[in-house]
Amino acid sequence: KKFKVVICRDLGPDVMPILTSRKELDLTIWPHQTPCDRKWLLENIQGAAGVVVMLSDKVNDELLDAAGSSLKVVSTMSVGYEHVSLDALKNRNIKLGYTPDVLTDAVADIAVMLALMAGRNTKETMHIVDKGEWANHTWSPFSFCGPQLSTSSLPISPDFPRPSSATKVERTVGFLGFGRIAQATLARLVPFGVTKCIYSTNPSSTTKPSDRSVDDALAERIHLPKGSIYRVDQQMLAKESDVLFVLAPGGPATYHVIDEDFLKRMKKTAILINPSRGTLVDSDALAKALKEQWIWAAGLDVVEGEPNVAADHPLVQEPRCVILPHIGSATFETRLGMATLAAQNVVAGILGAQMPTELVLSDK
Ligand code: GLV
Numbered sequence: 001k002k003f004k005v006v007i008c009r010d011l012g013p014d015v016m017p018i019l020t021s022r023k024e025l026d027l028t029i030w031p032h033q034t035p036c037d038r039k040w041l042l043e044n045i046q047g048a049a050g051v052v053v054m055l056s057d058k059v060n061d062e063l064l065d066a067a068g069s070s071l072k073v074v075s076t077m078s079v080g081y082e083h084v085s086l087d088a089l090k091n092r093n094i095k096l097g098y099t100p101d102v103l104t105d106a107v108a109d110i111a112v113m114l115a116l117m118a119g120r121n122t123k124e125t126m127h128i129v130d131k132g133e134w135a136n137h138t139w140s141p142f143s144f145c146g147p148q149l150s151t152s153s154l155p156i157s158p159d160f161p162r163p164s165s166a167t168k169v170e171r172t173v174g175f176l177g178f179g180r181i182a183q184a185t186l187a188r189l190v191p192f193g194v195t196k197c198i199y200s201t202n203p204s205s206t207t208k209p210s211d212r213s214v215d216d217a218l219a220e221r222i223h224l225p226k227g228s229i230y231r232v233d234q235q236m237l238a239k240e241s242d243v244l245f246v247l248a249p250g251g252p253a254t255y256h257v258i259d260e261d262f263l264k265r266m267k268k269t270a271i272l273i274n275p276s277r278g279t280l281v282d283s284d285a286l287a288k289a290l291k292e293q294w295i296w297a298a299g300l301d302v303v304e305g306e307p308n309v310a311a312d313h314p315l316v317q318e319p320r321c322v323i324l325p326h327i328g329s330a331t332f333e334t335r336l337g338m339a340t341l342a343a344q345n346v347v348a349g350i351l352g353a354q355m356p357t358e359l360v361l362s363d364k
């Protein structure tokens with residue numbers, strides 16, 4: 001007897017052989033390069049032992065009922081799993097595979113890139129060049145300036161005036177959520193001269209609550225002084241961060257954690273970066289914060305309601321809001337790694353072997 005496996009996206013010629021080479025499997029593959037049609041999925045999942053899904057495929061009671069009791073494993077090609085009802089899986093004793101770790105570097109790279117792009121007026125200035133208007137914007141001593149992220153070579157002598165909007169050259173980076181991606185982002189910023197890291201975690205965070213010794217061990221590993229990484233409450237996080245990275249899971253527990261109240265507490269020179277999930281940031285509040293200059297700039301790889309973000313969206317209209325279309329993990333290396341894990345997880349789950357990266361549901 002063969003095990004039926006439904007694959008919601010073609011995983012490409014390098015990865016599909018992990019599935020097609022298994023004689024035990026009978027594959028049903030969504031044949032288009034668009035999100036898998038729900039009706040097609042509900043029809044085809046009947047009797048399946050495994051399914052490989054994407055972020056756009058909701059895994060809920062409806063889907064699991066359609067599959068029936070044959071379903072043993074759901075494998076998502078993503079690190080996030082807010083599209084998956086964990087309770088529904090647990091109740092039915094179905095395993096969940098996801099793709100952590102392989103995308104940590106790619107997303108941390110994008111986080112730093114967004115921080116640099118947002119702070120340095122990239123959106124507005126690239127637009128000027130693209131439109132052929134460079135010649136109308138000749139150099140002047142303070143044109144197009146933004147706050148500098150890197151401080152390792154800034155003059156600290158009192159003979160040099162500070163910008164009136166910034167009173168010190170030290171940078172405090174803040175993290176809302178402090179998991180693997182946040183820590184990898186921080187590590188990248190150490191050579192920039194970052195001296196202080198504050199973070200706050202949310203109830204839905206996948207990371208265990210850390211204590212002093214854990215924070216100090218991390219500091220030592222990434223060459224920051226002892227005591228330079230510590231947990232704060234969200235009010236302090238808003239107030240102290242020069243750059244704030246939102247790197248927490250999505251879902252109801254983190255919905256709009258960055259709201260008007262939070263943004264109002266932030267520094268006027270602060271930069272808000274969100275490479276995690278659009279739902280964490282109240283878009284209307286952020287648009288207002290940028291328009292009224294409560295904060296300096298924002299860099300987003302995700303937006304509430306994506307991919308339906310029109311050109312007249314208030315955030316798209318903001319010159320200091322850099323927006324990327326959710327490409328955090330989009331490197332050849334990382335996507336191959338994610339697709340490979342997604343394929344290996346479903347095979348192992350069906351055949352009763354150890355899945356390379358299972359989200360163990362009893363821990364939740
Ligand atoms: C991307 O957003 C992911 O969850 O993998």
Ligand code: GLV
Nearest residue numbers: 079179180181182
């Ligand atoms: C999120 O899952 C992370 O790896 O930080």
